[in-house]
Amino acid sequence: MSKLIRHLYFQVIIAIILGILVGACFPGMAGTGKIISDVFINLIKMLIAPIIFLTIVLGIARMGDMKKVGRVGGKALLYFEIVTTMAITIGIILANVLKPGQGVVFSNTNVTALAKIEKDAAGFSWTEFLMHIVPSNAVEAFAKGDILQVLVFAILFGYGITRMKNGGASLLATFERLSEVFFNILKFIMKLAPLGAFGGMVYTIGSFGVESLKPMVKLMGCVYLTMFLFIFIVLNIIAKYYRFSLWRYLKFIKNEILLVLGTSSSESALPGLMERLERLGCHREVVGLVVPAGYSFNLDGTSIYLSMAVIFLAQVFNVPLTIWQELTVLGILMITSKGAAGITGSGFIVLASTLSVIKVIPVEGLAILIGVDRFMSEARAITNLIGNGVATIVIAKSENAFDEEMYLKEMQNT
Numbered sequence: 001m002s003k004l005i006r007h008l009y010f011q012v013i014i015a016i017i018l019g020i021l022v023g024a025c026f027p028g029m030a031g032t033g034k035i036i037s038d039v040f041i042n043l044i045k046m047l048i049a050p051i052i053f054l055t056i057v058l059g060i061a062r063m064g065d066m067k068k069v070g071r072v073g074g075k076a077l078l079y080f081e082i083v084t085t086m087a088i089t090i091g092i093i094l095a096n097v098l099k100p101g102q103g104v105v106f107s108n109t110n111v112t113a114l115a116k117i118e119k120d121a122a123g124f125s126w127t128e129f130l131m132h133i134v135p136s137n138a139v140e141a142f143a144k145g146d147i148l149q150v151l152v153f154a155i156l157f158g159y160g161i162t163r164m165k166n167g168g169a170s171l172l173a174t175f176e177r178l179s180e181v182f183f184n185i186l187k188f189i190m191k192l193a194p195l196g197a198f199g200g201m202v203y204t205i206g207s208f209g210v211e212s213l214k215p216m217v218k219l220m221g222c223v224y225l226t227m228f229l230f231i232f233i234v235l236n237i238i239a240k241y242y243r244f245s246l247w248r249y250l251k252f253i254k255n256e257i258l259l260v261l262g263t264s265s266s267e268s269a270l271p272g273l274m275e276r277l278e279r280l281g282c283h284r285e286v287v288g289l290v291v292p293a294g295y296s297f298n299l300d301g302t303s304i305y306l307s308m309a310v311i312f313l314a315q316v317f318n319v320p321l322t323i324w325q326e327l328t329v330l331g332i333l334m335i336t337s338k339g340a341a342g343i344t345g346s347g348f349i350v351l352a353s354t355l356s357v358i359k360v361i362p363v364e365g366l367a368i369l370i371g372v373d374r375f376m377s378e379a380r381a382i383t384n385l386i387g388n389g390v391a392t393i394v395i396a397k398s399e400n401a402f403d404e405e406m407y408l409k410e411m412q413n414t
Contacts, residue, residue, distance in 0.1 A: 008193060012258040015194035019201025019262070030206030036199025037263055043189045044268045047182055049142045051271045052292045053154045054179040059285025060158025061172050068399075069155065069289070076290045076395050080298040081334070083238075083387065087230055087300045088333050091307030092326055094226045100219040100308070101315025104368065151292045186271050193255070197262020204264065204374050216372040219312055223376050226304050227383045235390050242397050246390070248411050252280060253389060257382055264374065266381035270295060273385060277392050280410055283401035290395050294388035301383025305376060306333055309351055313365040321360070329354065 005011070022029055060069055095101075133148055135141035141149035161168040232246070239246035250257070253276050256269035270291065277287045310329050314321050321329070332354050355363045396402040 008190065009254045009258050011194040012197045012255070012262055015198040016201050016258070016262050019198040020205050022198075023202040023205025023207075027206040030203050033199040033202025033204075033206060037196055037203055038199075040189075040192055040196025040199065041263055041265050041268050043192070044186075044271065045145050047186055047189070047271055048147065048267065049145050049150045051179070051182050051186070051274065052147060052150050052288070053142070053157070054175050054182065055274060055284060055288035056151065056154035056292070057158040057161065058172065058175055058179065059283070059288040060155065061161050061168065063162075063285050066159055066162065069158075069285075072286060072289050072395060072399055073293065075398060076293055076391065077297065079391055079394060080294065083234070083391070084298060084300055084303045085330070085334055086234055087303040088307040088330055090230055090234070091226055091304040092311055092330060094222065094229075095308040095311035095315075096326075098218075098222045098225075099315055100222040101312040104216070104219075104312075104316045147292050148296045151289075151296075154288075183271075183275060186275070190255075190272065193259050193262075196268065197259060200263040200265075207374075216368075219308075220372060220376060223305055223308055224379050226308060227301055227379050230300065230304060231383060231386055235387065238390060238394060242394050244393055244397075244407065245411065249280070249389065249393070250386065252276060252410060253385075256385060260381045260385050261378050264377045264381060266295070266384045269385055273389060277389060279406070280393070281403035281406035282392055282396040283399075283403070286396040286399060286401045287392055290392040291388055294391050295384075298388050298391055299380075299384050300387035301380035303333065304383065305380050306350055306354070309369060310354060310361070313355070313361050313368070316365060316368065317361060319360050325360065 019033065023033065060066075063069055134152055135146070135149035138149075138153045141153060161171065164171075236246045239249070253273065256272050256276065259269050259272070260266055274287050274291050277291065278284055307329065310333075311321070311326075333350070351366060351369075352363055355361050355365075393402065
């Protein structure tokens with residue numbers, strides 16, 4: 001029993017249960033819970049930019065071939081687009097079959113939040129997004145923790161080091177030591193994960209309450225069911241094709257999954273996921289490129305939620321969508337689901353943008369989703385996390401950058 005208690009995943013499970021109980025019994029503790037959760041997430045975010053930078057730079061320097069870097073990046077982006085399109089399609093199909101919006105009465109309960117969403121969506125520009133990818137100030141990119149900008153700067157920095165040939169050896173040795181330091185800090189911070197999970201659940205349950213779920217139980221059930229089917233059917237088929245066990249992979253990253261469940265933030269598990277994938281046998285250079293890119297472009301859970309939310313709102317307002325309109329939704333979400341990557345509240349911004357383009361479903365309907373969005377964010381974040389790990393293994397295997405011996409060794413211990 002004492003051995004079980006020492007396991008991080010057991011501690012996080014207990015923390016989540018306690019958080020739910022405290023949030024339900026003492027809703028006034030929600031503010032304190034948010035402070036605890038935010039402090040923990042900030043501790044993790046503090047490490048994300050330097051860990052991504054060091055991992056990518058070291059990976060590219062080891063590759064020594066920018067053509068290979070481009071090939072890995074191209075494969076990753078192609079994979080992201082195919083799989084997220086499948087996620088959107090599944091979401092649309094199941095939303096039409098399960099009809100979660102039937103019988104739901106529209107009531108505009110949060111006008112202030114809705115006004116902010118509409119303003120943010122109206123201000124979204126594709127030109128600004130594309131310009132935003134390249135940082136105008138590298139230091140600012142690190143300060144803001146902008147994953148996409150850090151990724152771009154790290155690729156260029158890694159390229160610069162490869163041009164130095166043997167002259168960059170001492171710098172790389174220093175980066176190796178720095179990388180070890182940051183991962184040691186991460187191991188210490190992860191011991192605080194139960195506190196972060198506890199605070200996150202206290203805030204969620206205390207702020208929104210279980211009562212707020214009742215009108216939206218059907219939608220939540222449909223979203224969770226769809227993501228479950230996506231993971232254990234679509235991702236499982238991909239895993240079988242590339243000859244690795246999805247179930248064992250899920251057991252291997254159980255700490256990260258539980259951490260995301262407790263904090264509702266997939267970013268909280270990003271450094272840990274990268275370390276796990278390296279231990280699983282994926283070469284560092286592939287992990288360093290695919291995982292950060294996936295956090296911006298491979299949002300399977302978010303794609304499912306967005307597609308189901310559009311059909312849900314159409315059903316709430318009794319707006320029958322033709323097959324062509326639904327194909328239009330699919331096409332728009334294929335693009336817009338990528339466009340708001342890294343923007344706070346991006347899910348609602350993408351939804352508002354999509355509804356504005358379709359022009360047959362009132363944007364005001366987003367007010368229905370605001371109250372329960374937090375309860376579905378865990379499912380989105382967990383699905384995104386799992387999907388990015390699977391993508392990394394797939395790309396690593398396709399590049400012969402996967403150590404089967406390491407994989408078998410870890411699987412025996414899982």
